[in-house]
Amino acid sequence: MAGVGTEGGAISLAPSTGRSDAGRWQDNPTLLRVLSVVLFAGIWQIAGMIPVSFAFPTFVDTFTAFLGMIADGSLPKAYLSTLQPLILGVVLSTFLGVGVGTLCGLWRTGEWLFIPIFIVLQAAPVAAFIPMVTFIYGIGMTAKTLAVMILALPVIVLNTYKAVRNVNVSLIAMCQSFLGTRWQVVSRIILPDASPVIFAGLRLGVAAGFVGVVLAELLITPTGIGDLITFHRSRANYAAMYATIASIIALSTLTLVALEWVETRMFRPEKRGA
């Protein structure tokens, strides 16, 4: 019995000896994240100043170009054109993907009908379909939205399906024994229980959606962010090109962070503290 107490004590003591005051800032996640960004910008700045390539601008030049593109309106205009199909595609993929995935997880026939299609789609290099989509739907909003969905949907469907299939059966029995209806079993047990894996799929799906829209704009529909990147590259305006690329990466990251926030806020509050 004494062993249990000393074991826990020994573990917590060991790392803190010798650097008890240093442990403080190392445990502050916000500070660490800011530090990570600063470190990244610093390395970028140095690499640009060496320079590693004549086409590689410094961080400061890139940031200045970023502000310039906001000021002259070219970046907001490009985002307006890119975000519409992106948001539409991601939202459609989310509802369709979670819906189809849940259905396949609950319903054997649906599983046999749909899951093989999505397994093939996930395995295929779907970016190759994008020119095909343009061929059929032209170069407008529909083609871009479809490009987003082709990349985002399979991973969302498959993750949702997997999560629903592996739901805790004991919780389902509990819900039934307390007179839960079929719909209550799905909405209050299966979906919340599956939500961590569903959200993992959503994160991958949203990231893939960003890939889809940029690919569509680079490959076929010269509009929006993709067009801005191509345009500045052709002018050898590398600072502006890098600023555009960095901005879409930043936006994608922020979207994923927001998604995680929604998950812990609305679906799994018990993970908030962790």
Add this chain to the structure above:
Amino acid sequence: MRNATLRKGPTLMPEPVDAIVEVRGVSKSYGNVEALRGIDLDFPRGKLTSLLGPSGCGKTTLLKIIAGLVNADAGTISVNGRTVSKPGPERAFVFQDFALLPWATVLRNVAFGLELRGKAAAEREKIARHYIGEVGLAGFEDKYPHELSGGMRQRVGLARALSVDADVLLLDEPFSAVDEQNRRKFQEDLIRLRTTQNKTFIFVTHSIEEAVYISDRIVLLSPRPGRISQIIEPEIDRSVDPDRIHRDKHYLDTVEEIWQGLKQYVD
């Protein structure tokens, strides 16, 4: 130090009294595993009946059939004189693995049965708070299951079952995932709750001591296929100090008698 309050009652099929749950000719097989064969059993109202037997003799299966969570191949279950085949409001289940919602607080977990029945939030939380206090968890309403010990989690499961105000509580080895100290405390609380709540308890266990300590009636099941081998009524006065019961000769004799009966089935 002789405790005169302990008496061992008659064994083997006592007179049927007011039975709240009646099991008639229930059989169940899983593939070619025969889990239960021809079970006839009455559960007296307001009493605590234990189903006791070695692992795999069909205790959980019988309890889930009574709960309406598993369908019997043959036979009927009636509760309050009405034949049932699905879960109903007059029965509530306490699960061996607690079956708590990890994403919900203690309060919501305890109120969950009422939530499913569409009771208004304020009302169901008032009821839930009452039973949280009743099982000794006051102050833990806003904690999540992962912040509780095993014993406390099962108290949540018990409070949830009490909240829906069922006549019959079905408990499947509720203490098997709880450490020995908490188990003792929990058994004492259960004895107390049984006198205050006026409910019928059907309790599955594979601990002979536990069964003798808490039960009014013990049903011994034999394995492969599960059948009733003996019914024992310990008739122990539990108003005395719990520690004295554990040392009492009649208590120990009953434990020994049941062990002699079950020994043949243990390999």
